[in-house]
Amino acid sequence: MSETNVTAPSDFIRDIIREDLRTNKYGGRVHTRFPPEPNGYLHIGHAKSICLNFGIAEEFGGLCNLRFDDTNPTKEEVEYVESIKEDVRWLGFDWGDRLFYASDYFEQLYEYAIQLIKKGKAYVCDLSPEEIREYRGTLTVPGRESPYRNRSVEENLDLFQRMRAGEFPEGSRTLRAKIDMAHPNVLMRDPVMYRIIHAEHHRTGNKWCIYPMYDFTHCLSDSIEGITHSICTLEFENNRALYDWFLDELGVYHPQQIEFARLNLSYTVLSKRILLQLVNRGYVSGWDDPRMPTISGLRRRGYTPEAIRNFCDLIGVAKANSVVDIELLEHCIRQDLNKRAPRVFGVLRPLKVIIDNYPEDLVEEMECINNPEDPSAGTRRVPFSRVLYIEKDDFREDPPKKWFRLAPGREVRLRYAYYVTCVDVIKNERGEVVELHCTYDPATRGGWAPDGRKVQGTLHWVSAAHALDAEVRLYDRLFLKPNPLDVEEGQDFTANLNPNSLEVLTGCRVEPSLAGAVPGSRYQFERQGYFCVDPDSTADRLVFNLTATLRDTWAKIEQAQQ
RNA sequence: UGGGGCGUCGCCAAGCGGUAAGGCAGCGGCCUUUGGAGCCGCGAUUCGCAGGUUCGAAUCCUGCCGCCCCAGCCA
Numbered sequence: 001m002s003e004t005n006v007t008a009p010s011d012f013i014r015d016i017i018r019e020d021l022r023t024n025k026y027g028g029r030v031h032t033r034f035p036p037e038p039n040g041y042l043h044i045g046h047a048k049s050i051c052l053n054f055g056i057a058e059e060f061g062g063l064c065n066l067r068f069d070d071t072n073p074t075k076e077e078v079e080y081v082e083s084i085k086e087d088v089r090w091l092g093f094d095w096g097d098r099l100f101y102a103s104d105y106f107e108q109l110y111e112y113a114i115q116l117i118k119k120g121k122a123y124v125c126d127l128s129p130e131e132i133r134e135y136r137g138t139l140t141v142p143g144r145e146s147p148y149r150n151r152s153v154e155e156n157l158d159l160f161q162r163m164r165a166g167e168f169p170e171g172s173r174t175l176r177a178k179i180d181m182a183h184p185n186v187l188m189r190d191p192v193m194y195r196i197i198h199a200e201h202h203r204t205g206n207k208w209c210i211y212p213m214y215d216f217t218h219c220l221s222d223s224i225e226g227i228t229h230s231i232c233t234l235e236f237e238n239n240r241a242l243y244d245w246f247l248d249e250l251g252v253y254h255p256q257q258i259e260f261a262r263l264n265l266s267y268t269v270l271s272k273r274i275l276l277q278l279v280n281r282g283y284v285s286g287w288d289d290p291r292m293p294t295i296s297g298l299r300r301r302g303y304t305p306e307a308i309r310n311f312c313d314l315i316g317v318a319k320a321n322s323v324v325d326i327e328l329l330e331h332c333i334r335q336d337l338n339k340r341a342p343r344v345f346g347v348l349r350p351l352k353v354i355i356d357n358y359p360e361d362l363v364e365e366m367e368c369i370n371n372p373e374d375p376s377a378g379t380r381r382v383p384f385s386r387v388l389y390i391e392k393d394d395f396r397e398d399p400p401k402k403w404f405r406l407a408p409g410r411e412v413r414l415r416y417a418y419y420v421t422c423v424d425v426i427k428n429e430r431g432e433v434v435e436l437h438c439t440y441d442p443a444t445r446g447g448w449a450p451d452g453r454k455v456q457g458t459l460h461w462v463s464a465a466h467a468l469d470a471e472v473r474l475y476d477r478l479f480l481k482p483n484p485l486d487v488e489e490g491q492d493f494t495a496n497l498n499p500n501s502l503e504v505l506t507g508c509r510v511e512p513s514l515a516g517a518v519p520g521s522r523y524q525f526e527r528q529g530y531f532c533v534d535p536d537s538t539a540d541r542l543v544f545n546l547t548a549t550l551r552d553t554w555a556k557i558e559q560a561q562q
Numbered sequence: 563u564g565g566g567g568c569g570u571c572g573c574c575a576a577g578c579g580g581u582a583a584g585g586c587a588g589c590g591g592c593c594u595u596u597g598g599a600g601c602c603g604c605g606a607u608u609c610g611c612a613g614g615u616u617c618g619a620a621u622c623c624u625g626c627c628g629c630c631c632c633a634g635c636c637a
Binding site: 010011015035036037039069071072074075125128129132133136137138139140141142143170171173174176183184185186187188189192194195196197211213214215217218234235236237238239240241259261266272314315316317318319320321322323324325327328330331332334338339343369372373402404405413414415416417446447448455456457458459460524526527528529550551552553554555556557 | 563564565566567568569572573574575576578584585586587594595596597598599600629630631632633634635636637
């Protein structure tokens with residue numbers, strides 16, 4: 001594992017917890033939870049929350065539960081719960097025996113609802129959804145009370161029991177909290193606690209046809225589990241009043257809700273709704289498409305859990321809405337892979353090179369360092385012979401200023417091999433360079449010139465006769481604009497989709513040591529970037545995904561020249 | 563024109579009355595058999611703005627400005 005930031009994270013939430021510990025507010029306990037709704041795959045924004053909740057539990061010797069907030073059967077699926085469990089585990093967190101579902105509490109929640117009805121704090125309302133909206137008023141004008149608001153406790157009890165029994169059609173009635181229709185916080189204007197949905201739930205099947213709403217469910221689930229700090233994102237700040245209201249009215253154990261700003265990433269969309277559309281409309285190959293900001297996408301892309309966790313530590317936790325530069329994420333994976341990824345030669349766009357003065361049948365095994373950052377990684381031998389492939393981009397017939405690479409008459413080093421000089425350029429009928437002829441200096445074996453002469457460029461290469469064929473998938477950001485949602489009137493995020501976010505290269509040539517490389521393994525293709533073996537890869541068809549390019553100063557120089 | 567929040571370098575973010583951490587990006591330089599990595603150096607006289615309190619304010623007070631969230635039987 002690569003080194004991460006050395007200082008323990010500190011932020012306003014941890015400050016609150018330290019203070020609560022000092023004052024013994026919860027008897028010295030710290031108990032958090034990560035409460036996803038299983039209606040989509042987890043993304044990097046969830047990783048921030050996971051690292052926060054599980055991280056805090058670890059740091060303070062507490063516990064963190066994994067709880068599925070599964071109160072809406074129309075949107076939730078087991079596929080999502082399975083993927084979520086896998087992703088949390090992959091990130092390196094452990095919920096022990098504390099895997100919970102809000103649906104586990106349906107019976108208990110029902111009893112709590114009965115209690116509120118008996119207390120005169122909840123009532124069955126027959127208003128339609130449209131009417132409820134009308135009665136709610138607006139942000140500036142108070143709402144009106146429902147005509148059903150003052151039903152007797154007995155009638156409410158009877159109706160609510162019959163709602164549960166399935167006597168009423170979907171949407172015909174709700175159970176509402178009786179709070180204040182003139183409350184300045186719209187959420188407090190008699191919020192719906194239960195609605196009728198005749199749908200099968202992925203865990204409770206057809207046992208229920210009334211389902212509790214988020215506000216009623218979440219606070220009580222936290223209470224039931226003995227959560228101390230219920231950490232959620234900023235958009236729930238308004239809900240805190242309701243969170244507190246239910247708990248106070250019921251007189252039960254009362255955790256505290258704390259809100260922080262969710263993660264936003266430049267050139268990235270982290271809305272589950274839009275992510276779902278990208279998948280459903282086929283803009284990407286699936287939730288784990290390597291261009292997706294999902295945990296499974298990042299995993300397939302070659303990101304490591306360590307890099308993601310380090311990223312989450314670096315971005316911090318605060319209450320100000322912000323947009324983190326995607327380059328910070330890229331920095332994190334480069335930093336991690338630089339330390340751990342074995343180096344290898346891979347030629348993406350092969351250009352044939354013939355070493356005219358190299359013996360026809362000779363094959364030499366060149367010793368190459370596996371990882372200059374990690375001596376323990378050792379060395380390997382890579383075959384060298386008369387016919388090689390180098391990168392097309394490493395040759396220019398008409399080299400610009402500051403060009404260090406190969407060009408007619410130029411001498412460069414073939415890494416760990418020899419100095420070679422370009423003596424001839426062969427073109428096809430279209431005038432494209434298809435082959436280079438070079439001569440080598442036998443005295444420079446290993447890449448050093450005994451006479452001390454220097455070359456500016458060092459190229460990677462592969463022996464034509466020994467190289468393996470491979471497919472390489474080059475990825476770029478999915479969106480062209482820092483804010484993908486910044487579109488003209490009438491357009492949507494698809495207007496900002498990057499048409500070149502995926503480029504598939506076939507006929508790539510990689511060194512023979514890559515034979516049998518297993519899916520998921522990560523390498524640095526020297527001078528190019530980090531790549532990982534895709535699950536599509538097979539014994540006779542290697543497939544690599546670009547995780548991140550190396551930083552490219554030549555590209556910057558060239559750009560500056562234009 | 564209701565309520566709840568937030569405003570410190572291009573992007574994140576420390577700071578909690580004693581005189582602006584750190585990271586990313588950027589820009590120089592060194593080093594280099596990856597134009598990689600590494601190393602060194604450069605950046606806020608200033609903390610949304612305006613007043614006030616104070617010996618002293620990013621930190622306290624007042625007023626203003628800007629941005630975000632809330633009118634789902636979603637979470």
